[in-house]
């Protein structure tokens with residue numbers, strides 16, 4: 310890792326709703342000597358964000374469409390964290406620049422099509438340059454990725470492992486998150502083609518198997534309550550961790566569910582998702598939906614303080630069972646900002662990380678070191694039962 314670069318960490322997208330929260334967390338938690346920079350397309354806005362921090366930070370104007378400027382930005386820093394989304398529309402050049410320059414890259418992408426695209430285009434290059442490309446460093450998918458790893462650690466080694474996760478979350482979404490969700494839904498056929506293309510080239514782990522998540526809506530045998538499979542990026546990220554880490558055993562499966570309680574709620578959720586998916590296919594309807602929550606806006610501090618999440622993880626393997634839990638405050642923004650900022654600090658400053666390069670995950674390239682950091686800032690990982 311180059312230490313002669315101008316910055317330790319660059320935050321790209323620091324003027325956005327989530328970016329401002331990430332900047333505040335980074336500013337408060339980075340070591341005094343850390344060389345931080347805020348980047349984005351609006352120099353004046355960056356100056357305002359920088360002025361709210363209690364330390365010196367550099368300000369770098371750059372547009373995500375300017376390839377040459379992105380190359381210079383990536384070459385100037387050891388770690389680049391970006392909140393410029395929707396990533397499928399705005400993020401490809403940033404990943405490309407980091408893979409070329411050997412710069413560690415982190416984002417908040419919950420967009421499976423982007424995840425697969427960057428694997429296909431940039432994984433090999435990043436392996437050669439030494440860059441760690443870590444997607445989904447927010448609520449998508451840190452609680453799942455690190456929580457499943459924590460659950461696996463409670464079970465014996467060298468055995469088949471099955472983990473089911475049940476998420477309860479209360480909170481509202483930002484304009485940027487809505488834009489990304491609509492982008493993913495409207496590009497579903499392309500996403501499916503990218504997923505197939507990736508499956509054809511991504512090597513399977515030797516002598517081990519990682520099975521796809523269970524996809525059945527119904528009453529859970531773990532909780533006795535209704536649960537709906539989550540169509541999010543989380544299962545993909547955890548499967549990647551399982552492929553990268555021997556410790557997940559010879560036959561591994563993770564199935565994430567939304568814990569909804571009753572059959573009528575499960576039905577309403579399934580119908581609501583289908584209606585949103587249909588609406589996203591029609592451009593004028595999609596634009597009207599987006600106008601309900603414009604980019605740059607999101608839940609205010611009072612709303613965020615009332616928000617929380619818990620993820621219960623039921624693991625089984627080698628005749629043993631483990632029940633673990635990950636809990637925290639406002640999932641989408643308050644805790645997401647901590648997760649991205651702590652991931653950036655972990656890659657930049659923690660020296661007990663495994664050697665890794667290419668498209669990796671929070672669990673495979675940071676694991677317990679990031680978990681420790683998140684515990685320090687109030688995101689709890691605990692064992693409920695172990696038998």
Ligand SMILES: NC(=O)c1ccc[n+]([C@@H]2O[C@H](COP(=O)([O-])OP(=O)(O)OC[C@H]3O[C@@H](n4cnc5c(N)ncnc54)[C@H](OP(=O)(O)O)[C@@H]3O)[C@@H](O)[C@H]2O)c1
Nearest residue numbers: 322324325326327373394447448449483485486489604605
């Ligand atoms: N669950 C999760 O893990 C999670 C949680 C939160 C957010 N996210 C994701 O994070 C992303 C950001 O969300 P948000 O609500 O913070 O969005 P936002 O408020 O709209 O912020 C977007 C940021 O991108 C910048 N930007 C847009 N186009 C640009 C360009 N061409 N060049 C440079 N910068 C550009 C914006 O700059 P300006 O200020 O100049 O417009 C702004 O700083 C979304 O993709 C969202 O889905 C994921």
